[in-house]
Amino acid sequence: MDMRTRLRHLRHGPRVYAWRAEIHHLRGSRDCHRCVRVRIWGAGKTGQALQADLLSLALGPAGACETDGSSPRPADVRAVLAYALRHGWNPDRRGGTFALTEMLHGETFTLAGFVLTDRLRTPHGADPSERVAAAFDLGEQG
Template identity: 65%
Template sequence: MRTRLRHLRVGARTFVWRAAIDHVLGGGDCHRCIRVRVWGAGKTSQALQADLLSVAWPAPWGACATDGSYPAPADVQAIISYALEIGWQPEARGGTFVLSEHEHAARFSLPGFLLTDRLRTPEGGDPTARVIRAYEAQQRA
């Protein structure tokens, strides 16, 4: 299956991005996770990567297959803008600039999503506990 690449203009620059749907296991559930990758100067340029954990809840086991969360172009634009502010250089050659949960979750927020490291490493925070906290915070607001 071909990967669909989308185009997005941010200021005077055009970025190419894709989003791949996956899932991560938490202590009490399975959660939808979307890996967003962005390039600003071609496929050999430094890629930007953000793994987004859907905060759809309550989610019975297996809901990751039916959760319809997917980042909109405005979400990707917010990811790009934040990454540019903190030092992503899309014109650099090679490598990946990762927006990690560990380094960026406290400063970066996106409605409906949380940054997660669990897709890259099992040492990432428990997604079930984080989704419950995010859901409860939404209910209080």
């Protein structure tokens, strides 16, 4: 199994969390971009899931949907998890999904090589090509 379907585990504090990453591609105004949907569970199937859609800042070939191979490492997933816990995610809450969104968390969430995107959830999210260009303009490439 590859990273798209395999459930992985990591320890943060006293708890073991399960997580997976699904690879997606988003068409922007100029290029196609890799997006990784990370989902994390801390209290089994009945607990509230955490979801973050991470837009890769790596540049792939221009004009093609052959995007980069960026994937979050366990340390990246741990950073997503820690941020979410500090910003209201309660893995013990029953049901539902706590989403880290570009709209609510994009200004304060930082992860080298990635930014949050809403485009995977809604077509009204910011253009991925513009987000990547803005990250380079601001020196956020990691």
